[in-house]
Amino acid sequence: MSPRILRPARTAAPLGVRLPLVAAAVVAVGLTAACGPSSQSAGAASSSPSAVGEPSQSLPAGTESASASAEASPTASASPSASAGTPSASAPTPSRTQAAPATPKPSRTSAAPAPAPAKIPGPGYDSSADAQKAIDAALRAAKADGRMVLLDFGANWCGNCKAADKVFAQPQTAAILGASYHLVKVDIGGNSSANSALLRKYSPSGGTYKMPVLIVVSPSGTVRTDTHATGNPALTSDGINSFLRQWAS
Secondary structure (H helix, E strand, O other): OOOOOOOOOOOOOOHHHHHHHHHHHHHHHHHHHHHOOOOOOHHHHHHOHHHHOOOOOOOOOOHHHHHHHHHHOOOOOOOOOOOOOOOOOOOOOOOOOOOOOOOOOOOOOOOOOOOOOOOOOOOOOOOOOOHHHHHHHHHHHHHHHOOEEEEEEEOOOOHHHHHHHHHHOOHHHHHHHHHHEEEEEEEOOOOOHHHHHHHHHHOOOOOOOOOOEEEEEOOOOOEEEEHHHHOOOOOOHHHHHHHHHHOOO
């Protein structure tokens, strides 16, 4: 078997370096032919440039250490960021907005209805009526609603009493009476001793009474004014209305 001649790789070595290499190859071929094949292949011997005297190339300074450090430390892009997936502290936390409770609508408090007007008796005087009973009922009603009690002592044959009745029937005067008084009419034109006693009870000054005698009594039964002592107002709408407004409260 003829020995295999391996050509050395072309390197960029200068011409002065190539000549010794050719001579070394010739010597090696001669030694192989004389001594027989070596246990080491010629390709292995010629593969290493240092075995035949070819100078070895050294890496530039810092290249090896740079590559080693590059292999030892992973790149920043390969390593997961410490802050990846972690919510930022400055990120606003969504707040749970609760719906404002419905403001309750204020209840409509209507003003207390005004009490119904008091009943006003018609003109004239009922001689058969129980005057004491009527006065007691009027006082009880006055305590309940705060109105005054107006006692009207007169007679059916009295002209001044008829003039007062006409004024009481007028709408404006009737409104004042119904809103502020409980009117009780007492007949003193007959022979009723009970009614005469009632007149003296509420108007004790005595003497000759000029009808009608108008007496205002409070809910507690106290006499507030007596026209037998003060004199009657003018029996006109202006006179009686002024009198009623004055003593209504």
